[in-house]
Amino acid sequence: MDEFTFIDQIKQSLYKQPALVKGIGDDAAVFRQSAQDIVTAADTLVEDVHFSRALMDALYIGYRALAANISDIAAMGAAPAFYLVSIVIPDSCSDEELNDIYKGMSYAASDHRMDLIGGDTVSGNELSIAITVIGFVNRKQARLRSAAEPGDVLFVTGTLGDAAAGFHILNSNKFYKDSSYYMDRHRMPQIRSAFAKQLEPLTRVALNDISDGLANEANEIAEASHVSLTIYENQLPVRDSFEQFSEEEQHKWKLYGGEDFELLGAVPESEWEQLKSIAARNSTPLTAIGYANNRENKDHHVWLVDDSHTPKRLMKKGYTHRSR
Numbered sequence: 001m002d003e004f005t006f007i008d009q010i011k012q013s014l015y016k017q018p019a020l021v022k023g024i025g026d027d028a029a030v031f032r033q034s035a036q037d038i039v040t041a042a043d044t045l046v047e048d049v050h051f052s053r054a055l056m057d058a059l060y061i062g063y064r065a066l067a068a069n070i071s072d073i074a075a076m077g078a079a080p081a082f083y084l085v086s087i088v089i090p091d092s093c094s095d096e097e098l099n100d101i102y103k104g105m106s107y108a109a110s111d112h113r114m115d116l117i118g119g120d121t122v123s124g125n126e127l128s129i130a131i132t133v134i135g136f137v138n139r140k141q142a143r144l145r146s147a148a149e150p151g152d153v154l155f156v157t158g159t160l161g162d163a164a165a166g167f168h169i170l171n172s173n174k175f176y177k178d179s180s181y182y183m184d185r186h187r188m189p190q191i192r193s194a195f196a197k198q199l200e201p202l203t204r205v206a207l208n209d210i211s212d213g214l215a216n217e218a219n220e221i222a223e224a225s226h227v228s229l230t231i232y233e234n235q236l237p238v239r240d241s242f243e244q245f246s247e248e249e250q251h252k253w254k255l256y257g258g259e260d261f262e263l264l265g266a267v268p269e270s271e272w273e274q275l276k277s278i279a280a281r282n283s284t285p286l287t288a289i290g291y292a293n294n295r296e297n298k299d300h301h302v303w304l305v306d307d308s309h310t311p312k313r314l315m316k317k318g319y320t321h322r323s324r
């Protein structure tokens with residue numbers, strides 16, 4: 001299939017977003033927005049770094065690629081609206097696989113009412129999917145990592161370590177309980193977009209999505225907000241069947257696994273009850289895992305309290321590119 005036939009094929013016949021003026025089909029897309037702030041992010045997924053075609057069908061690859069991007073928009077408290085996809089296609093990728101990647105993305109897009117408004121198609125040696133996402137948030141309401149303050153309650157949505165467990169299961173031929181749940185958490189992450197958008201009434205919330213693991217993301221909040229954080233290891237939410245994995249695996253996956261795309265945040269203690277009711281309305285599991293320390297603690301570190309009750313530093317460690 002040539003480039004032009006392909007573009008015609010992936011082009012939406014109907015667009016959902018009222019802000020769109022021109023979608024696919026010209027030199028660039030146009031949208032108009034005057035009332036809200038525009039939020040944009042980009043993430044690239046590369047074969048054998050972020051996914052393996054041997055382990056995962058093309059539909060999942062597409063779904064996951066867009067989901068990872070939507071997660072950054074959710075982590076800003078914004079509503080996703082548009083996406084652009086630049087894809088590098090190797091000869092080994094069939095037309096059917098390519099269509100399935102786009103189909104997977106369109107499933108994630110319909111879950112979040114998003115329109116595909118552009119991109120680029122290039123032949124190359126390695127399958128690589130670079131996505132740009134655009135969303136909207138009420139003026140000055142973007143939820144920054146730098147918003148945490150001493151005394152805040154630290155929370156996470158959902159359960160931790162599931163995606164890493166799923167990736168482990170996909171790579172193994174052993175029997176595991178609940179395996180399709182874990183594999184789906186890796187292949188089709190469900191983004192907490194509706195929940196994030198409904199945090200609008202809160203006066204202040206620091207948010208970060210967990211793409212690189214709790215340890216990394218918590219350190220990012222600590223550094224950006226100039227606070228130190230305390231996390232209780234025994235309060236970290238995990239799936240019941242998570243106990244089937246070794247202690248070492250559990251520890252590693254829930255703290256450093258990443259790709260759960262859950263939200264980590266900090267809110268004033270006075271707004272914790274309100275946050276709980278927003279989560280309940282959205283059927284979003286919510287757990288308090290610690291707090292932002294008082295100002296006397298002048299470092300900007302993250303402290304992990306385990307059963308020995310002695311805080312140990314939780315280092316900014318996880319999946320980091322170029323340092324392996």
Ligand SMILES: Nc1ncnc2c1ncn2[C@@H]1O[C@H](COP(=O)(O)OP(=O)(O)OP(=O)(O)O)[C@@H](O)[C@H]1O
Binds near residue numbers: 043212
């Ligand atoms: N190559 C780059 N050029 C310009 N800005 C970049 C580049 N890589 C990252 N950034 C910027 O650095 C900041 C942090 O990006 P980072 O990719 O670490 O966050 P993230 O997308 O939330 O995490 P992850 O990629 O693990 O999902 C963002 O503002 C991002 O736009």
Ligand SMILES: Cc1ncc(C[n+]2csc(CCOP(=O)(O)O)c2C)c(N)n1
Binds near residue numbers: 043048211212258
């Ligand atoms: C084939 C394969 N190998 C390893 C992993 C694990 N992995 C890749 S990137 C990443 C963190 C986020 O990256 P980024 O910072 O680019 O968003 C993790 C945990 C995977 N998913 N697939």
Ligand SMILES: [Mg+2]
Binds near residue numbers: 042043
């Ligand atoms: Mg990124």
Ligand SMILES: [Mg+2]
Binds near residue numbers: 071209211
């Ligand atoms: Mg992020």
Ligand SMILES: [Mg+2]
Binds near residue numbers: 068072
């Ligand atoms: Mg990201």
